[in-house]
Amino acid sequence: MNTAGQPTDPQPVAVATLEQMRERARQPGRPRSRLKGRQPDEVSLQEVRALIGAAPAGGHRRDLLIEHLHVLNDAWQGLFERHLVALAAEMRLSMAEVVEVASFYHHFEILKDEAQPPRLTVRVCDGLSCSLAGAAGLLERLPALLGAEVRVVHAPCVGRCEQAPAVLAGHQAVAPATPEAVVQACAAPPGVAVQPEPEALGYAAYRAAGGYALAAALVNGEQEAEAVLRALEDSGLRGLGGAGFPAGRKWRIVREQPAPRLMAVNIDEGEPGTFKDRHYLERDPHRFLEGMLVAAQVVGTEAVYIYLRDEYHDARRLLQQAIAALQADPPCPLPRIELRRGAGAYICGEESAMIESIEGKRGEPRMRPPYIAQVGLFGRPTLEHNFETLYWVREIVEKGPQWFAAQGRHGRKGLRSFSVSGRVRQPGVKLAPAGITLRELVDEYCGGMAEGHELYAYLPGGASGGILPARLADLPLDFDTLQPYGCFIGSAAVIVLSQHDRARDAALNTMRFFADESCGQCTPCRVGTAKAAKLMEEPVWDQALLADLGQVMADASICGLGQAAPNPIRCVQQYFPHELGAEPAGESA
Numbered sequence: 001m002n003t004a005g006q007p008t009d010p011q012p013v014a015v016a017t018l019e020q021m022r023e024r025a026r027q028p029g030r031p032r033s034r035l036k037g038r039q040p041d042e043v044s045l046q047e048v049r050a051l052i053g054a055a056p057a058g059g060h061r062r063d064l065l066i067e068h069l070h071v072l073n074d075a076w077q078g079l080f081e082r083h084l085v086a087l088a089a090e091m092r093l094s095m096a097e098v099v100e101v102a103s104f105y106h107h108f109e110i111l112k113d114e115a116q117p118p119r120l121t122v123r124v125c126d127g128l129s130c131s132l133a134g135a136a137g138l139l140e141r142l143p144a145l146l147g148a149e150v151r152v153v154h155a156p157c158v159g160r161c162e163q164a165p166a167v168l169a170g171h172q173a174v175a176p177a178t179p180e181a182v183v184q185a186c187a188a189p190p191g192v193a194v195q196p197e198p199e200a201l202g203y204a205a206y207r208a209a210g211g212y213a214l215a216a217a218l219v220n221g222e223q224e225a226e227a228v229l230r231a232l233e234d235s236g237l238r239g240l241g242g243a244g245f246p247a248g249r250k251w252r253i254v255r256e257q258p259a260p261r262l263m264a265v266n267i268d269e270g271e272p273g274t275f276k277d278r279h280y281l282e283r284d285p286h287r288f289l290e291g292m293l294v295a296a297q298v299v300g301t302e303a304v305y306i307y308l309r310d311e312y313h314d315a316r317r318l319l320q321q322a323i324a325a326l327q328a329d330p331p332c333p334l335p336r337i338e339l340r341r342g343a344g345a346y347i348c349g350e351e352s353a354m355i356e357s358i359e360g361k362r363g364e365p366r367m368r369p370p371y372i373a374q375v376g377l378f379g380r381p382t383l384e385h386n387f388e389t390l391y392w393v394r395e396i397v398e399k400g401p402q403w404f405a406a407q408g409r410h411g412r413k414g415l416r417s418f419s420v421s422g423r424v425r426q427p428g429v430k431l432a433p434a435g436i437t438l439r440e441l442v443d444e445y446c447g448g449m450a451e452g453h454e455l456y457a458y459l460p461g462g463a464s465g466g467i468l469p470a471r472l473a474d475l476p477l478d479f480d481t482l483q484p485y486g487c488f489i490g491s492a493a494v495i496v497l498s499q500h501d502r503a504r505d506a507a508l509n510t511m512r513f514f515a516d517e518s519c520g521q522c523t524p525c526r527v528g529t530a531k532a533a534k535l536m537e538e539p540v541w542d543q544a545l546l547a548d549l550g551q552v553m554a555d556a557s558i559c560g561l562g563q564a565a566p567n568p569i570r571c572v573q574q575y576f577p578h579e580l581g582a583e584p585a586g587e588s589a
Contacts, residue, residue: 037095040086048086051075060091063378065360069102070310070341077117078109104362104519106155106344107310118151120186123168124177127157127272128463128495128509129421133164133176141179142167146186156346156513157272157463158311161421161495162428171313198282200318203325206286212331214394215293219332225298232393234401236413241266241349241386242461242490244479250383253373255299257381263301263335264377265292266354267308267315267387270346271462272513273493276417277387279429281315284391285322291390294397296335299383303336305358310342346517350559351384352376353519364521365559386491388417410435410476416489418477420446422496423453435476438468442496453498457576461490463510464564467503467571486570503576507568508536514565525562528553532569541580543573 052060052068060068068091072083079102088098102108111117124130124139142152160166163175169185172194185194206212217223232248239245254261269277281288296304308316316339323337345363348354352366355377366372376382392415396404407415412435421427425447432445438458442448449455455470460477466487468475475481482488497506515529528549535546550566557563572579 038085040089041082044080044082044086045089048072048083048090052087052090055090062091062093063358063360065091065093065098065101066105066343066357067341067360069098069108070343073108077119077121078111078115080111080113080115082113084110101360101362104345105342108343119149120170121151121153122146122170122182122186123153123155123158125156125158125160125164125166125168126154126509127161127513128459128506129161129273130157130165131509132422132497132501135165138165138167138177138179138182142182145179145183150186155344156517157270157274159269159275159278159309161273161275161419161493164421164427168311173311173314197314198318200282200322201284201286203286203322203329206284207331210398211286211394212290212293214397215290215297216332218294218297228294228298228393228397231397231401235396235404236401237389237392237396237404238414238479239386240388240392240417240491242271247385247389250373250385251295251299254301254381254383257374259300259302261299261301261381261383262377263292263296263299263304263383263385264351264355264358264372265304265306265385265387265390266349266351267306267312268342268346268349268354269309269312269387269491270349270517271464271491271493272510273421273459273462273495274419274491275421276419276429276491278312278315279419280388280391280417281312282318285319286326287394288387288391289322289326291393292385293332293334294393295383295385295390301335301383303338305377306337306339307342307348307354307358308339310344316341345519346513347519347559347561350561353559355382355384362519364519367558407433408435408478409433409440410437412476412478412481416478416492418445419491419493420496421494422458423450423455423498423501424448424496425450434478435481437475438473438477438494438496441477441494446496449496449498453500455496456499456501457497457503457506459493459495459497459506459568461488462493462495463513464488464560464567465490465493466567467497467506467575469503469575472575486567486574488567502579503572504536504541504579507572508533510568511536511565514561518561522556522558522562524553524556525558525565528557528562529565532565536569541573543580547573 051071073079084098088095102110124135126135139154158166158168160175165177166175167177167182169182172185174181174185188194229248237247267277340358342348348357348363350365352372353363357363372382372384374381405413414434415431416434418430418432420430424442430445457467457469459465459467460482468487477489511533515533518525518529520526532549535542546569550569553562553566
């Protein structure tokens, strides 16, 4: 195994056809003529069938469980127990299996049959960027303004940090949110937008500008797959979801695995402070889709599953339209494309947890090995990629790898899309050279600090990437440059703090987020994040206990959530000891 956690010498796995894997997913156990436990009533069965459709030959696909739960949840503003019983019967699943999945995701609400569901659920983002912009005041005022029939809850980052504070009124985003704007959104008829919808480049315009020519050339044998692989490798393109694994090498690893191979695209984008994927998707979805088709053709995947976070309702509608336009007038034969809807679980940004969710299960990370390049979706070798990585494929191949590699500063190569929020004058997605410093990024791309604010600290990689002081604002921002300082760039979610903020408050905000979002599978993360948040609420931190707790989480957690959660604690202890009323234990400046 290499340092990025990817297999270098994959072991062969048993070969099965995709249809065999899907058949197993449909029938996880031996069908029974009658399921045990509570039996469905006829009215509930008819209501469920009217929404999810009659069972096809062979029965409902097991992997569509979450999709069916969404349909019920949207129609009834919650999941009534009687409908879950009927759904379990229709899908030939146990009630326990349905409930364990439904109860895992934040956006599903299981209701007693006699309960009165809310007319609407309003989610107020309390992520760090929104907290800096006054989310707490919104959360306090909205219940009285909206009345008892509207449920108001706090929510983790909803991916609109540049428009903070942000609110989701049902499926409608309100950002920047004011009490008046949220009231207006809640009063609007269903389907009526109260804010401008994104205007993306359409299919015809994209084709007219040369779009999909590369994908068609590959399928038709006019472009060699090896040439595309070399272009990716020579450009230095790395995975832009946070891990930074070289894209070309990943394609080669999966390409060498036995067929059938699959592909999973991660647009969950749940890292607090990150919104770059939504930004590009709302403007040029077909550039991403073409990169996806190129990857599918080069690697030889016969089906593609796109996993989009549930908070991006406008983006999902736009992507559905883009896929429909592509399928209606394809430039070349297409793989099967399925768009899957997340249900409010940050952990599903982890690749194996996302795959579990696509399969219709709880989004719990898998133990490794085997790696998903070998045994991934439905047990098949799987190419997993972040949205933005695929977004750059066409330009790199058409303009040449040196075009991409030549961009960079301070000895680094390539371009990076920085999601910048917090105390800057012009927040947003900033396409800048890899290796740019925070000070350069703020001054040249963000119009400087906001009025009345001076740089105090910054988070270079979202909630999990740590916190650095202003005196380290001249470090190159890129993969591998921040680790010596206890941080990493991840998905390049930059949150800027000023003299009016405290690093310890930012760290507490991130730890509460991790405690809420822990999947609960492993004890170090489940217990450690909750315990750390409690300790961090104290006026004086028990630094020795927090350090010990952080070490256990980093060493023993199954996935990156628990492993990275202690980073903000360590940074506050190292770089901001004056906020804790203690002398520094030592720095690695």
